[in-house]
Amino acid sequence: MAAAQEDPAELPECPSLKGGGLLPPELRAWMLLLAATGAVEQRLRSVVKETLAVSHDEFLILCLLAEQPREGVRMTRIAELLGRPKTRLTYQIACLQHAGLVTRRAACGDKRGIEVALTDKARRQLQDASAALAGTVAQAVGHVIGPEQREALCALVPRLADDTP
Numbered sequence: 001m002a003a004a005q006e007d008p009a010e011l012p013e014c015p016s017l018k019g020g021g022l023l024p025p026e027l028r029a030w031m032l033l034l035a036a037t038g039a040v041e042q043r044l045r046s047v048v049k050e051t052l053a054v055s056h057d058e059f060l061i062l063c064l065l066a067e068q069p070r071e072g073v074r075m076t077r078i079a080e081l082l083g084r085p086k087t088r089l090t091y092q093i094a095c096l097q098h099a100g101l102v103t104r105r106a107a108c109g110d111k112r113g114i115e116v117a118l119t120d121k122a123r124r125q126l127q128d129a130s131a132a133l134a135g136t137v138a139q140a141v142g143h144v145i146g147p148e149q150r151e152a153l154c155a156l157v158p159r160l161a162d163d164t165p
Helices: 025-052 056-066 075-082 086-098 120-144 147-156 158-162
Strands: 102-107 110-118
Touching: 025 056, 025 120, 025 147, 056 075, 056 086, 056 102, 056 110, 056 120, 075 086, 075 110, 086 102, 110 120
Parallel strands: none
Antiparallel strands: 102 110
8 A cells, every 4th residue: 555645734845945055946956856756756666566566666667668669678778768787677677577577588680689578467567557656656746746846847947837737
């Protein structure tokens, strides 16, 4: 079950919200974005473990593969896209393969390269869990992104200011 929700009024205010520090608006916005992302990941971890029985990092691999062609993606590309060391990725892929969620094969025309693809089992599990996972993300983002964060993010990405709610 997901962790108990905290009341936003009970949370300590983020010092970055006030501004007036040394950081320019772009770096302040980036720090707020990182804080929001971290908060979402924290809430998502338990739901991912409960619904898919994989780690958060393994979940990111599954999500990345779900958005790629069915024939698969080279492991080096997955490592680049996720910013993960190749050695750690090899371990995570092995765990996912053991669980029957991915397949590995030699890349066409390059025996050194390995391509990874989702299995049908993984596709079904992602589809079955997607509503709970999407709900968790939406709830967490709604909890951590308020008017101050939106304003800071607009400084980072000015076109966000044009999309008023």
